[in-house]
Amino acid sequence: MKRNILKQLSLLALASVMTSGLCAAEEQVMANGVKLIDPEVTGEEEAVLTQAPHVPPPITRKHATKVVVHLEVREVTKRLADGVEYVFWTFGGDVPGSFIRIREGDQVEFYLNNHQGNKMPHNIDLHAVTGPGGGATSSFTAPGYSSRFSFKALNPGLYVYHCATAPVGMHVANGMYGLILVEPKEGLPPVDREYYVMQGEFYTMGKYAEEGLQYFDMAKAVDERPPYVVFNGSVGALVGDKALTAKVGERVRLFIGNGGPNLVSSFHVIGEIFDNVYQEGGSQVTHNVQTTMIPAGGASIVDFKVEVPGTYILVDHSLFRAFNKGAIGMLKVEGAENSIVYTGKEVDAVYLGKAVDSGSEQRVAQLKEAVEVEIRENPKIAKLTKEIQMTKGKDVFMQTCFVCHQANGEGIPEQIPPLAKSDYFANMTDDEAIHIVIAGRSGEVVVNGKKYNGVMTPLNYLTDDQIANVLTYVRNSFGNEGGVISADAVKRVRATIAPPTTTSQFE
Ligand SMILES: [Cu+2]
Secondary structure: OHHHHHHHHHHHHHHHHHHHOOOOOOOEEOOOOOEEOOOOEEEEEEOOEEOOOOOOOOOOOOOEEEEEEEEEEEEEEEEEEOOEEEEEEEEOOOOOOOEEEEEOOOEEEEEEEEOOOOOOOEOOEEOOOOOHHHHHHHOOEOOOOEEEEEEEOOOOEEEEEEOOOOOHHHHHHOOOEEEEEEEOOOOOOOOOEEEEEEEEEEOEOOOOOOOEEEOEOHHHHHHOOOOEEEEOOOOOOOOHHHOEEEEOOOEEEEEEEEEEOOOOEEEEEEOOOEEEEEHHHOOOEEEEEOEEEEOOOEEEEEEEEOOOOEEEEEEEOOHHHHHHHOOEEEEEEEOOOOOOOOOOOOOOHHHHHHHHOOHHHHHHHHHHHHHHHHOOOOOHHHHHHHHHHHHHHHHHHHHHHHHHHOOOOOOEOOOEOOOOOOHHHHHOOHHHHHHHHHHOEEEEEEEOOEEEEEEEOOOOOOOHHHHHHHHHHHHOOOOOOOOOOOHHHHHHHHHHOOOOOOOOOOO
């Protein structure tokens, strides 16, 4: 690994010369001692990087400069959907990676920093780079190292960047992509709002919405069967209070990318028509477009004026991706009604929630809304919160406990003890109940006067929330009466139990 790095480093100067013909504004010394200076470039600045959906401010300067970019690779565990976590590999800590904005003719001095806490080497291929690998050959970086290379932004446009370390598809599937905008010399026409939206698929071992930490599934990736297709790295990243916003009369520009790694996006905003589309992120502008195609590893710039207030829904118009896999976002437009352009009621979040979610998710969403209504000093809150736990806990029960303890907790005579009206369960402390789920149980047990002698396997792969919810469900179902068990209690008990030798249900 280290040797490889050194080799890459020694190739750096050479690679950057090959990349751009002329190199960074500062003197670039070639192997033969000749110094190269880009006569077009004056000054130097640090690039402003932003996380989606934010975009760095438009470039106002009228000359090319040297732009220094420091981009840090982080491997982070984050939310993919409610109750679902994933280990994302990121450029800048989030999916998609930080938005980079430069100007045509700029000299970019690029530092790729691979955080020391990471496990994998990474590199970067920027489609805005002219040169071998788009920078990938010069930026292969081990954890705890930093690589530098330089390039000149020859072509204006909106470009994808991504990791190109083998297995490339996997690095991209884990979230290693972002956008770099090379503004044309004359700049882009001014608009009121600019946003950054990037689509990508996630290939998880579990089905869509299956709770817990999810691992990458190579077979599904090869078959191009993603459980998730999302905007900005997670289900709901642009929904509700995270929706994009605008005011009536404003012009909105979206920089849209598609990280893939496999699917082509049919990007559409329900209820809007794109006035201008820079197809595939290039310089050709078409007008009056309903749906624009964004290839994997491609991008598009669209802008449109918002004339009517309401909620506009961003989708991949391959609609099962939108309604069943997460490819949905929102643009909320506030302002005065314009009944000449449109009269009638708007699509609202609740309606959409019904289309998106499963039955129990709907119920949870409704209850959460009710909690918000009651939140002002009302004793009903505790009851509603308990109901949320029970609704979620039922899902866990039907996925996990039900095969043995049966749908109504009645158990199986002589084999599996009942949970319904179990005196044993009723007399058990919450901590003991938690302990059984995490660590399992075997040996003789007497429940309601009957002896059982079986094995309950440890269910330690369930999350703290899942265990808290399922036990709360069992405590208050099948004729049982009991209280609420919190995720904190589970966490506390889990800490007292020695970690299992196998940690995942996939082993
Ligand atoms: Cu990578």
